[in-house]
Amino acid sequence: MTNTSEKNTNNNRITTALLLAAGTGSRLFPITKDAPKCLTLVNEKSMLARLVTNLTAQGFTRLIIVTGYKQECIVDFLGNQKEGLNIEYVHSPLYKTTNNIYSLWMARNSIKESFVLIESDLVLETSLLTNMVYPDRMAVAKMQPWLNGTTVTINNQNKVIQFQAGTTEAYSETRYKTVNIYSFSLDSWQEVSKKLNQYIEEGSVNSYYETVFSDLVDEQKLQLEAVSFDKKPWYEVDNIEDLAEAEKLFPVIVEEEEIEYALY
Template sequence: MTQSTHVVRRAIILAAGLGSRLQPITARRPKPLVQVHGVPILHNALLCLAHSGIEEVTIVVGYRKEAIIRSCGHHFAGVEITYCESPLFDRTGSAYSLWLARDALSEDTLLLEGDVFFEPEVLSRLLTGDSRDSAAIAPFDATMGGSAVTLSASNHVQSIHMNQTGDTTAGQDLFKTLNLFKFSAETLAGQLRPALDRLIQSGAVTAYVEQLLKQLVEQRNVSLDAVHCGDLKWFEIDSLADLGTAEAIFGPGRKGDDIRAAE
């Protein structure tokens, strides 16, 4: 198990979305079960979490939820899994999914999006050190899309920019969020959970987690340390092109047993 000043034993994975940009693959299977060299994205995340000492995982499911539950079960690689169902998965955003799982936000927790394929060292870095609240980041390049952040001189996330592409970030000193976060129990109870409640009660059910974090960070209610992972293997898979990039990054023959062997 990775050594850390604060032991984290719980994680939440948001895995409810339609994955429409990965059609036709996602017509047959939910996005988190799309495979990179034979390994489903969600299985890879669970193996990495187990390698990092995580004991309990809550997975928010929606689209083709039965396939995810059947594939992962309630115990996977020694990790205990519970499921939280989003009945409105086709018309809500990731913030709504997290709000549904809010009862699990009661202790130090890792938060993962269910479409990121990464190597175990990413979580090792996120969990190591004294930081209680942190975000995994990497330099934004032309192959990427999504949310980006700027950093302060003290290596904190200073601002968050939504819907960025390689074209819009060209020439700017921006970093891509891996959508892998660590939050302390204090931040969850004092800031994130109340902000989630206000957001959903206002009717903003299509909002993304990044939009909520943008508000909290820029109002200085939450301070996120940046954990640099640009030298590690990872990729967020939203489209068929992204899937091809992830397969190129990880190379042929990538198997879940490789992670087990690293333990």
């Protein structure tokens, strides 16, 4: 996979992020009984706090969060500003009966610029976002036996040419797992918004937004460049087992002052 950094310029660097955090996190129950999944602690620091740190370190200034389940916990935790990020909220009242396609659709009127879309159940090394802060990119990782879910095929120009729904069937070509981080130019977002409207008007509120991206790629209305997440740690936390794996990858960092104090 090619290195995209040579084409980066500060002129088109993205500073707006959209975080989807509406779900109930039922697979992490009872941890999510009183708080949304994104506030689950991974070695003493919540996934949401980690993502805010990731974003501010990469120069983001605006964060829109689509909330649903236990939204007040997120608002209480972040407020309207955190670590230099201006934070806005879009509440999805139908979070119990809709999927992430609806959450993304809910944000359609709040974003009029290029942005990075990111799921709130990801834990990742900050430097992985370095090549995601430019428009029309998609984070991927080489498919492994223990991964599941949507995959994509990439051509020799490092462009995503096809989405595949999660399957256990054997395949011959090299596939990559979606990492649920995307960046969009304003033009691409307008195409996505039109397709989202079409799905929602048809009542497809329980689809995944990957269906929309897949349609647009097939129609050649969306071109996404793949960014590899293979070389540094990241993890998507859906259940207790995932949380245990994430804690192995992101251990507690003991500050030097704490070490010195412990020695006395």
